[in-house]
Each structure stands twice: as structure tokens, then as C-alpha cells.
Amino acid sequence: MRMVDLIEKKVNGGILSDEEIAYIVKGFTDGTIPDYQMAAFQMAVVFQGMTDRETADLTMAMMHSGDVVDLSELRGVKVDKHSTGGVGDTTTLVIAPLVAACGGTVAKMSGRGLGHTGGTLDKLESIPGVCIEQPMDRFKKIVNEIGVAVIGQTGNLVPADKKMYALRDVTATVRSIPLIASSIMSKKLAAGTDAIVLDVKTGTGAFMSTVEEAEKLAHLMVSIGKLVGRECVAIITDMNQPLGLAVGNALEVREAVELLSGKIPAGDPLYEVCMLLGTHMMILSKLASTEVEAREKLETALSSGAGLKKLREMIAAEGGDAA
Numbered sequence: 001m002r003m004v005d006l007i008e009k010k011v012n013g014g015i016l017s018d019e020e021i022a023y024i025v026k027g028f029t030d031g032t033i034p035d036y037q038m039a040a041f042q043m044a045v046v047f048q049g050m051t052d053r054e055t056a057d058l059t060m061a062m063m064h065s066g067d068v069v070d071l072s073e074l075r076g077v078k079v080d081k082h083s084t085g086g087v088g089d090t091t092t093l094v095i096a097p098l099v100a101a102c103g104g105t106v107a108k109m110s111g112r113g114l115g116h117t118g119g120t121l122d123k124l125e126s127i128p129g130v131c132i133e134q135p136m137d138r139f140k141k142i143v144n145e146i147g148v149a150v151i152g153q154t155g156n157l158v159p160a161d162k163k164m165y166a167l168r169d170v171t172a173t174v175r176s177i178p179l180i181a182s183s184i185m186s187k188k189l190a191a192g193t194d195a196i197v198l199d200v201k202t203g204t205g206a207f208m209s210t211v212e213e214a215e216k217l218a219h220l221m222v223s224i225g226k227l228v229g230r231e232c233v234a235i236i237t238d239m240n241q242p243l244g245l246a247v248g249n250a251l252e253v254r255e256a257v258e259l260l261s262g263k264i265p266a267g268d269p270l271y272e273v274c275m276l277l278g279t280h281m282m283i284l285s286k287l288a289s290t291e292v293e294a295r296e297k298l299e300t301a302l303s304s305g306a307g308l309k310k311l312r313e314m315i316a317a318e319g320g321d322a323a
Contacts, residue, residue: 003027003037010044018057025061029160035167042164042173050178052220058178059224062186065160069109069136069192074143076105077285080193081277082184084208084217085117086201088242090270092120092150093256095278097310100147101301104285107143108150109157109191111165116205118252121152126250130320142317148310149317158190175207177217185224195231195284197277198222203240211236233280237273244270260308266299275299 001023006016016024024041027033050058071078079099083089096106110132112119121132132152134142142149153162161183168174168183188196198221201207202214218234225232237243246255258264264271279294288294301307316322 003033003041007037007041007044010041010048013048015051016054016057021054021057022061025058025065025160028163029065038164039167039171039173042168042171042176042179045178046173046176049176052223055178055181055220056224056227059182059185059189060228062158062160062164062182063190066156066158066190067154068190069154069157071107071140071143071192071194074105074107074140076103077195078105078107078143078193079195079197079281079285080106080108080188080191081197081199081281082188083199084180084184084201084206086239086243087116087118087205088244088247088252088255088270089118089201089239090123090244090246090252090256090259091199091274091277093123093253093311094259094270094274094307095281095298096148096150097260097314098274098278098298098301098307099281099285099287100314101306101310102282102287102297104147104281104287105143106148106150106281107139107191107193108148109153109187110150111153111187117207118247118249120150123249123253123256124150124315124318124320126253127315127320130315130318132318134318142314146310146313146317148314150314151318153187158186161186177208177213177220180207181217181220181224185221189225189228189230193230195281196225196233197280197284198232198234199273199277200234200236201239202236203238205242206239231284233284235276235280237276238269243273257308257311260302260311261305262303 110120208214282294312322
């Protein structure tokens with residue numbers, strides 16, 4: 001098997017087998033397949049696409065390229081949330097502590113900015129002292145004690161995606177539904193959570209510029225999740241304008257704190273998207289049986305200050321200045 005033949009097969013619109021996809025992922029991860037060949041392959045995928053079966057095979061090959069986290073020792077339903085990327089999107093910093101304040105278990109491994117979109121890790125690192133690279137034992141300890149932790153991928157979690165992610169960012173191959181779906185789901189599945197809420201952005205500021213594209217990506221990711229027995233819900237939200245009013249890592253953290261402090265009212269786009277995503281995290285966590293009940297609990301945690309307290313606790317546990 002030669003990488004050049006597999007590139008040519010995809011360039012010509014061919015469908016790759018499970019073994020061929022596994023060969024590509026393994027070779028690129030261990031360095032036997034160079035960047036320039038992987039870049040050519042990813043560009044071929046941008047133009048020729050992949051079948052759902054190919055995308056699922058790519059996801060699983062990437063997932064098993066490194067460690068797979070076991071969170072079974074943590075209490076309750078381990079829930080995660082992922083956004084496909086936007087501008088002014090600080091939802092993780094709001095809903096992760098809110099859900100934890102309601103009794104949820106939010107064990108989240110997050111990412112950095114990709115293309116024009118902001119990354120949660122970049123935002124967190126604007127807080128003095130925060131260390132997003134936490135050992136797995138420490139990560140589990142924080143989640144067990146506080147109910148929430150947001151960290152970066154561990155060193156050997158989906159190494160294939162780390163290399164592919166970086167390459168896509170500099171070769172104009174970001175906007176490909178199979179590559180986006182496999183990147184997101186390989187990380188989410190390897191991170192060991194039981195349930196995932198997917199926030200699929202659509203509009204002029206999103207990678208999926210049309211609702212039809214967003215629906216295709218959403219269905220594909222939910223399908224991949226179900227194939228491996230994970231509870232997945234996908235919600236399509238608007239990114240025709242920045243979600244919040246602040247743009248920039250430190251400013252976006254400040255805006256998230258303002259929301260948790262009750263300074264941003266219901267009806268505000270950022271507030272409403274946070275409540276929508278948080279509602280489904282609550283339902284998947286078995287902490288509420290209806291959307292109305294879930295939202296009421298989240299708003300109680302917000303108004304009481306319990307959500308802000310959880311964020312402070314998480315920041316302090318990760319070495320940051322909780323002030």
C-alpha cells in the first residue's frame with residue numbers, strides 16, 4: 001500500500017476501505033507519511049468528499065491513534081458540549097459551571113481557535129495562572145470534587161487529530177464536512193464522556209454557511225456517536241453575527257462572567273444559546289425530564305450565583321486567579 005496511490009484514488013472520487021483509511025491515519029501519526037502527502041489527501045477530501053462509512057472509519061482510526069480516556073469512576077452521567085466554532089462564543093464558560101451547579105458532571109476536553117474562530121482554551125489562558133494542561137488523575141479529581149473541569153487534550157489523546165488539525169489550519173482544508181465531523185467526534189469519543197451536546201453553527205461567520213450544510217454535519221456527527229453507543233444531540237444555531245458583544249479572549253471571559261453575574265438579561269442571544277445548550281445537557285444528564293424544568297434549574301443556579309461560584313472553583317483548581 002502506497003500513500004500516493006491512495007491520494008490518487010481519492011482525487012478520482014474513489015471510496016477508501018477501512019484498511020486504507022487506517023493506513024493513512026497510522027502513517028501520518030507515526031511520521032512515515034509526510035505533511036505534504038497528508039495535505040494533498042485532505043485537499044482531495046475537500047473536493048471529492050467521503051461517504052458516511054468512510055467518515056466513520058476515519059473517526060474511529062483517529063480515535064484509536066492514542067489513548068482513550070476511561071471516566072467510569074466519575075459519578076453520574078458524564079456530559080460534554082462542543083461547538084463547531086464561532087465568533088464571540090463563550091457558551092462553554094457559562095453552561096459548564098451552570099450545569100455543574102445543578103448537580104451535573106461536566107468533564108470537558110476543549111480546543112484552541114481554528115481559522116477565524118475562537119477557542120475555549122485560548123480564552124481560559126487569558127486568566128492569569130490557569131494551566132489547561134492537567135494530568136488525567138488531576139482532571140478526574142477536579143471533576144469529582146467540583147463537578148466541572150475544562151482542559152486541553154492530554155499528550156496522547158487523538159494525536160492523529162492534533163497533527164491533522166494543525167495541517168488543515170494552514171492548507172485551507174478546514175471547511176470539509178467529513179474532516180470537521182471526524183475531528184470533532186474522534187476527540188469527543190476518545191475523551192470518554194457518556195453524552196454530547198453538539199452546537200453546529202451556521203451562517204456567514206461559520207464554517208457551515210448554509211442551514212443545509214449544518215444539517216448534514218449535525219446528522220453525520222449524531223450518527224457517528226450512535227454507532228459507538230453515545231448519547232448525542234445536535235442543535236443548529238445562528239452565526240451570521242458574533243454571538244456575544246465582546247470579541248477577544250480576555251474580553252470574552254469578562255462577558256461570560258457578566259452573564260453568570262446576572263448582568264446580561266434573558267433574550268440576549270448569548271444568554272438564550274447558553275440556556276438552549278444547557279437545557280439539553282441537563283436532560284442528557286438525567287437532571288431534568290423536560291426543557292422547561294431544565295431551564296428553570298439553570299436559571300436558579302444563575303440567579304443564586306451558584307454558577308459563578310463553580311467557575312471560580314474551577315479556575316482556582318486549575319491554578320488560575322479566581323479574582
